[in-house]
Amino acid sequence: MFVPFESLADHSRLWIYQSNKKLSAGEIDILSDALRAFTEQWTVHGQPMKASFHIAHNRFVMLAADEGYNAASGCSIDGSVRTLKALGQELNADFFDRTQVAFQLNDEVVALPMAELKSKYEAGLWTAKTPVFNTLVDTKGNLAAQWLTPAGATWLKRYLPKETISG
Structure with missing residues (x-):
């Protein structure tokens, strides 16, 4: 279940993905729509995750989940990774380039x-x-x-x- 990023508890788990390029306004719109849809349906063992995202400096995707509500599992984290990899392909961006x-x-x-x-x-x-x-x-x-x-x-x-x- 999507919630505004600012309303997530401070203990919420955070994953930060850095794009290998600066994203355009149009790419940010695509990314925001897709991440909103993803966080609205993100689940762990069939239970909703209280989750959100924030895009910083047209380059960083911050994905967060309140693990006090439901803790992320390997499968739920894998789902987020698959989503970001697919978005990277669509946007011709790499969110997993650690170099x-x-x-x-x-x-x-x-x-x-x-x-x-x-x-x-x-x-x-x-x-x-x-x-x-x-x-x-x-x-x-x-x-x-x-x-x-x-x-x-x-x-x-x-x-x-x-x-x-x-x-």
Whole structure:
């Protein structure tokens, strides 16, 4: 059963999917309609899930379920994955490409391939203080504190000189 994203409890489980491209307004409309239909009928063992979604920065799909109402199961999670894979095919987007890291640079989302992280750091495109989008946030309540994290406080610190991290 669909509920507004804002009304979900903070303990609601969260899955964040990052598109490999910025989605157009038309693509957002298609995605929103499909995700609304999916969350309206999303079930776990025949019981409705209290669920919602949010699309952020025309690139991130946040799918959430209140597990205090009904806990997600492997089958219900598989259903969401199938839905996002099908939508990805329809929109010519990949929501499962884990080889890109998204940074917030000058109020824009810039996704960099992992293979280019070191050279882009050396070129000054990002620093230890550059906000990076954390797609591993696991609950709606953790979004505020963990969604945007300075690169130096993440696994990206391995690309930084030691004095940058400690200083």
